[in-house]
Amino acid sequence: xxxxVTVIVNxxxxxxxxxxxxxxxxxxxxxxxxxxxxxxxxxxxxxxEAALQAMQTHPDAIIAGxxxxxxxxxxxxxxxxxxxxxxxxxxxxxxxxxxxxxPLDLEHALRNVIAGHTVAVxxxxxxxxxxxxxxxxxIYPRVVRDREQQRRAGRGKxxxxxxxVLSALRRHSFLRVLxxxxxxxxxxxxxFVFVGNNEYQMEGFNLGTRGCLNAGQLSVYTVKRERxxxxxxxxxxxxxxxxxxxxxxxxxxASEVRIESGHRxxxxxxxxxxxxxxxPLHYRVRPAALRVIVPESLA
Numbered sequence: 001x002x003x004x005v006t007v008i009v010n011x012x013x014x015x016x017x018x019x020x021x022x023x024x025x026x027x028x029x030x031x032x033x034x035x036x037x038x039x040x041x042x043x044x045x046x047x048x049e050a051a052l053q054a055m056q057t058h059p060d061a062i063i064a065g066x067x068x069x070x071x072x073x074x075x076x077x078x079x080x081x082x083x084x085x086x087x088x089x090x091x092x093x094x095x096x097x098x099x100x101x102x103p104l105d106l107e108h109a110l111r112n113v114i115a116g117h118t119v120a121v122x123x124x125x126x127x128x129x130x131x132x133x134x135x136x137x138x139i140y141p142r143v144v145r146d147r148e149q150q151r152r153a154g155r156g157k158x159x160x161x162x163x164x165v166l167s168a169l170r171r172h173s174f175l176r177v178l179x180x181x182x183x184x185x186x187x188x189x190x191x192f193v194f195v196g197n198n199e200y201q202m203e204g205f206n207l208g209t210r211g212c213l214n215a216g217q218l219s220v221y222t223v224k225r226e227r228x229x230x231x232x233x234x235x236x237x238x239x240x241x242x243x244x245x246x247x248x249x250x251x252x253x254a255s256e257v258r259i260e261s262g263h264r265x266x267x268x269x270x271x272x273x274x275x276x277x278x279x280p281l282h283y284r285v286r287p288a289a290l291r292v293i294v295p296e297s298l299a
Contacts, residue, residue: 134196
């Protein structure tokens with residue numbers, strides 16, 4: 001069990017009553033004998049700054065309260081240190097929490113933090129930027145950007161996502177990329193390249209989940225289909241567990257990957273955040289680089 005932790009809550013995520021949320025976090029920690037200081041970050045941009053400041057006090061763990069972007073911002077400061085990352089899933093999708101089997105309700109997530117079981121997990125890196133879940137180029141960064149624009153316009157998350165996907169399918173141009181890994185090169189004309197931190201389930205009803213985050217591998221997925229609407233057929237094959245049978249689907253694992261394109265810069269999605277990066281993109285895995293508080297069954 002930890003004796004002292006700092007909790008950083010993204011004030012733009014989760015419940016509206018942030019002061020009440022802070023009290024509901026501090027109470028169980030105090031009752032368990034843990035000194036817990038709650039910081040309310042006023043925006044996503046302030047989360048990393050708050051984490052860097054918290055590290056100066058040398059806590060046993062820093063707990064991130066928010067979505068995957070918040071978790072990434074806190075985790076980035078802890079990579080390579082002995083300070084553990086805790087997760088309070090307050091976001092919309094909470095992919096990392098789900099893959100780590102962390103409870104999605106606040107009460108049980110706090111119990112997980114209090115129990116204090118940890119495991120070392122891998123971290124992905126692209127051109128010096130870290131990711132816990134995945135990174136991609138091509139159609140997905142456009143989907144993320146359009147989805148957020150539609151959310152700001154007042155649309156619900158699923159309506160915004162569907163609208164962003166349809167818009168991207170109509171307008172997005174294909175990429176010509178060279179993928180270099182495992183002493184081999186692949187050249188594709190593709191709508192996207194998806195790089196996961198360890199292997200993703202790409203078929204069936206567990207689509208988009210991971211069985212582990214400590215195999216020391218990146219997983220790379222792309223398709224070789226040049227007709228836009230044929231991508232929908234690939235999506236259906238994935239749902240019915242037949243994706244790997246498609247000759248248009250390409251998948252491999254590697255510890256390092258280099259991606260070249262005909263562009264000097266590309267839009268890159270990293271754990272749901274989109275940024276512009278110079279090419280080529282150099283991906284690598286950082287094995288066991290981050291300690292994470294997890295349920296006892298995973299420790």
